[in-house]
Amino acid sequence: MRPHAPSRITRPATALTALLTAGVVLFSGCSSSDSSGSSGAGSGGTLTFAVGSDMGCVDPQQVGSNDTIYSVRQIVDSLTDQDPDTGEIVPWLAEKWEISPDSTTFTFHLRKGVTFSDGSALTAQVVKDNFDAVPRLGALGVLAKGYLNGVKATTVVDPLTVRVTFEQPNAQFLQATSTHSLGIASSASVKKTPERKCAEGIVGSGPFVLSKYVPSQSITLAKRTGYAWGSPRWSKDGEAYLDKIVFKVVPESGVRTGSLQSGQVDAIGSVGKADEAALEAAGVNLIHRANPGVVFNLGLNNANPILRDLKVRQAIQVAVDRQQIVDTIFPTGTKAATSILSHTTPHYTAAPGLDYDQAKAKSLLDAAGWRPGGDGIRVKGGTKLRLNVFWFANAATNQPTLELIQQQLKAVGIDVVLQQRQIAQFAEILQGGKFDALWGNLTRADPDILRTQYSTKGLNSYRLPVGPLDDVLSRQAAAADDAQRKQLVAQAQQLITENAYVVPVVELETELGVGKNVKDLDFDASSRIQLHDTRIG
Amino acid sequence: MRRYVIRRLAQAIGVLWAAYTLSFLILVLLPGDAVSAMTAGDTELDQAQIDELRHRYGYDDPLPVQYLDHLGRALQGDFGDSASTGRTVTATLGDALPQTLLLTGTGLALGVLAGGSLALLATYTGLRWLRQLLLSLPPLAVSMPVFWVALMLVEIFSFRAGWFPAFGNDGLRGLVLPAVALAIPTGAMIAQVLSKSLFIALDQAYVETARAKGAGRRHIHLRHVLRNASLPALTVVGLLAGQLMANSVVIETVFSRNGLGRVTASAVTAQDLPLVQGVVVFGAAIFVLVNLVVDLIYPLLDPRIVVASSKGAAAA
Numbered sequence: 001m002r003p004h005a006p007s008r009i010t011r012p013a014t015a016l017t018a019l020l021t022a023g024v025v026l027f028s029g030c031s032s033s034d035s036s037g038s039s040g041a042g043s044g045g046t047l048t049f050a051v052g053s054d055m056g057c058v059d060p061q062q063v064g065s066n067d068t069i070y071s072v073r074q075i076v077d078s079l080t081d082q083d084p085d086t087g088e089i090v091p092w093l094a095e096k097w098e099i100s101p102d103s104t105t106f107t108f109h110l111r112k113g114v115t116f117s118d119g120s121a122l123t124a125q126v127v128k129d130n131f132d133a134v135p136r137l138g139a140l141g142v143l144a145k146g147y148l149n150g151v152k153a154t155t156v157v158d159p160l161t162v163r164v165t166f167e168q169p170n171a172q173f174l175q176a177t178s179t180h181s182l183g184i185a186s187s188a189s190v191k192k193t194p195e196r197k198c199a200e201g202i203v204g205s206g207p208f209v210l211s212k213y214v215p216s217q218s219i220t221l222a223k224r225t226g227y228a229w230g231s232p233r234w235s236k237d238g239e240a241y242l243d244k245i246v247f248k249v250v251p252e253s254g255v256r257t258g259s260l261q262s263g264q265v266d267a268i269g270s271v272g273k274a275d276e277a278a279l280e281a282a283g284v285n286l287i288h289r290a291n292p293g294v295v296f297n298l299g300l301n302n303a304n305p306i307l308r309d310l311k312v313r314q315a316i317q318v319a320v321d322r323q324q325i326v327d328t329i330f331p332t333g334t335k336a337a338t339s340i341l342s343h344t345t346p347h348y349t350a351a352p353g354l355d356y357d358q359a360k361a362k363s364l365l366d367a368a369g370w371r372p373g374g375d376g377i378r379v380k381g382g383t384k385l386r387l388n389v390f391w392f393a394n395a396a397t398n399q400p401t402l403e404l405i406q407q408q409l410k411a412v413g414i415d416v417v418l419q420q421r422q423i424a425q426f427a428e429i430l431q432g433g434k435f436d437a438l439w440g441n442l443t444r445a446d447p448d449i450l451r452t453q454y455s456t457k458g459l460n461s462y463r464l465p466v467g468p469l470d471d472v473l474s475r476q477a478a479a480a481d482d483a484q485r486k487q488l489v490a491q492a493q494q495l496i497t498e499n500a501y502v503v504p505v506v507e508l509e510t511e512l513g514v515g516k517n518v519k520d521l522d523f524d525a526s527s528r529i530q531l532h533d534t535r536i537g
Numbered sequence: 538m539r540r541y542v543i544r545r546l547a548q549a550i551g552v553l554w555a556a557y558t559l560s561f562l563i564l565v566l567l568p569g570d571a572v573s574a575m576t577a578g579d580t581e582l583d584q585a586q587i588d589e590l591r592h593r594y595g596y597d598d599p600l601p602v603q604y605l606d607h608l609g610r611a612l613q614g615d616f617g618d619s620a621s622t623g624r625t626v627t628a629t630l631g632d633a634l635p636q637t638l639l640l641t642g643t644g645l646a647l648g649v650l651a652g653g654s655l656a657l658l659a660t661y662t663g664l665r666w667l668r669q670l671l672l673s674l675p676p677l678a679v680s681m682p683v684f685w686v687a688l689m690l691v692e693i694f695s696f697r698a699g700w701f702p703a704f705g706n707d708g709l710r711g712l713v714l715p716a717v718a719l720a721i722p723t724g725a726m727i728a729q730v731l732s733k734s735l736f737i738a739l740d741q742a743y744v745e746t747a748r749a750k751g752a753g754r755r756h757i758h759l760r761h762v763l764r765n766a767s768l769p770a771l772t773v774v775g776l777l778a779g780q781l782m783a784n785s786v787v788i789e790t791v792f793s794r795n796g797l798g799r800v801t802a803s804a805v806t807a808q809d810l811p812l813v814q815g816v817v818v819f820g821a822a823i824f825v826l827v828n829l830v831v832d833l834i835y836p837l838l839d840p841r842i843v844v845a846s847s848k849g850a851a852a853a
Contacts, residue, residue: 050704195618217706250793252688252793264695
């Protein structure tokens with residue numbers, strides 16, 4: 001008995017028998033079990049991708065979980081695409097666009113000849129129908145809705161020109177049009193209720209079409225024949241290489257890993273540090289990229305009497321040994337936070353003040369009047385320096401990370417009490433403000449995420465005081481000039497770490513395991529995947 | 538006999554109602570609700586939008602109103618729509634139920650077969666060492682966590698040998714490993730109970746009588762002793778129906794199978810009240826049904842039981 005080499009048969013459940021599988025590998029010319037002919041070198045085949053969860057919804061405008069985004073991203077095209085290396089926005093369904101100097105009006109000129117898989121054509125009216133429907137998604141379409149926040153009107157200028165006008169400057173909107181959340185569905189799909197879109201999926205113009213969705217089991221995509229309007233970023237023109245992609249929902253991480261090692265699947269999501277060695281030994285490629293957006297952080301409650309003191313917040317910031325956390329817990333390649341934004345976010349700049357310095361932390365706390373008590377925990381006026389940190393089990397790394405932070409803070413005399421809560425209570429805790437610190441992160445390939453999170457003009461969940469940061473965040477949202485925006489975003493990152501409103505800790509690294517037989521499976525700018533260029537064999 | 542059946546049916550309905558009401562209460566007492574689960578991680582949502590969602594799903598009604606409203610519709614077979622997926626609960630369970638019945642049914646059949654054979658062989662054999670060996674297997678199997686057993690089976694027979702797929706619902710081959718994983722604790726319990734009662738029955742006077750009349754050892758073992766000893770084992774089968782369903786939550790997750798167990802796990806995590814209630818009522822219905830069938834089989838095995846219970850029913 002020995003582990004199988006990754007085989008070409010990618011539908012293990014329907015293949016004849018696994019005993020045959022080993023034999024089939026020997027016939028190197030054999031394509032997958034699909035009968036459709038190959039239309040060129042490397043074309044055709046079925047890719048089987050195991051993900052850990054299913055959100056029960058296959059509408060791109062409504063899903064927010066990576067595991068489902070991987071599949072629904074392939075069904076829709078977006079107005080624009082984003083270069084993962086430079087963050088630059090490039091054409092896709094929109095050939096070109098104009099933005100008003102105050103960043104309130106966006107005019108998109110659509111590509112000619114684009115059709116949806118139901119045969120209908122892409123027109124300015126379809127884009128308008130999509131954007132008009134987004135606010136009606138209600139709470140289910142939070143991402144899409146946030147991107148269109150403050151929209152005044154979407155107007156059809158001519159059949160291939162559409163204009164979106166906002167109440168106030170909204171520089172992030174251009175990047176938002178590149179996301180799956182604002183992917184364009186056909187007019188017929190848009191008219192369905194949000195619930196039906198979730199259950200049945202939507203008709204898009206993407207390189208793949210949804211052929212079957214079995215909740216909590218699988219999402220099957222088929223190649224869209226005649227596709228000819230891919231992003232200029234992609235290396236292949238026209239149709240995708242793969243005939244079919246099957247996303248299997250495999251909740252057990254050990255089963256995902258073993259299935260990839262034994263060739264029952266071609267790629268897997270959510271690889272953990274513990275799985276790396278076994279996968280590497282089996283010749284699997286581990287690819288990883290930091291998610292853009294806000295890094296994992298301790299979101300401090302700035303209205304808390306203890307945390308209102310800048311010195312205490314700064315002490316926590318330097319008492320955390322980020323490198324130790326990265327080395328002990330996170331997958332290879334993960335970077336310690338060097339700003340509130342991860343380094344893959346456009347306009348990221350390293351912000352000072354995040355270097356580990358235990359002595360400095362102690363002297364800051366001394367200066368703030370917190371004196372070590374008998375048990376090592378600092379005391380001031382009879383109050384212990386104790387923080388309740390709320391967290392959720394939505395990532396396997398959360399608990400070990402927080403336990404390590406707990407030890408690190410204890411070393412400088414801060415008592416951390418870890419409070420695990422159900423993810424269902426997240427919004428309630430955040431809005432109720434009954435936390436001292438909250439552990440979490442947020443993925444977004446545009447720095448405007450800082451405004452939605454930390455401007456006091458928004459929900460201000462972390463209870464920041466009104467200050468110069470508000471102005472900087474508003475101005476970056478209005479900046480039409482990229483260089484000017486970059487400078488403002490840098491200023492914002494600096495203000496956040498200087499004031500230690502939040503304690504950035506570690507970047508979220510998305511790690512995928514990809515079988516040797518798979519080529520060109522790459523991340524997009526949001527650290528999700530685009531499978532148009534992917535080949536198998 | 539008819540009064541006996543009617544009484545059993547009334548009890549069954551009572552159990553179903555209690556299961557429904559208890560699950561409702563527990564879910565209401567949990568912090569958060571389906572709406573907060575749905576909007577979790579969303580920091581850009583204001584209270585008005587959350588309230589609108591609560592209203593849409595009827596979570597802003599007073600509790601007694603919600604309870605009676607749900608109960609009334611449940612009686613008509615309408616458990617409402619799942620709060621997390623929007624599909625009707627009946628359709629979701631309708632998809633999941635056959636898969637789970639197939640899995641647990643196969644697991645139970647394998648368990649009965651293996652456990653029964655083991656008990657018979659252990660009590661029949663004259664070899665002391667074989668008997669000791671066989672009798673030590675069930676306690677071992679019962680004490681192994683089903684989760685671990687499942688992972689070991691996948692590791693050996695799927696990842697290494699490649700004989701069976703590690704996940705999915707398709708085909709008979711996909712059924713083998715999960716069914717075996719379910720059958721191991723099931724069979725072990727049956728083996729324990731059956732071997733014990735076989736030993737007891739073997740000591741009974743009628744065995745002596747049969748032997749004196751010249752009946753063969755195998756004939757006595759299978760005809761007389763097994764029949765008398767199988768009642769406790771049958772009772773255990775009824776109880777195992779519940780255990781099988783509970784284990785299917787774990788097994789279906791490990792083997793990525795669609796079914797009632799997976800639906801249960803995700804519904805509870807999402808605090809999907811209508812779906813959880815549907816699962817509880819369906820699960821309770823299956824449990825009640827299996828035990829009803831078991832109760833009705835007793836008289837067939839042992840005619841004395843009908844007389845006793847009819848008398849009991851008449852007296853009550």
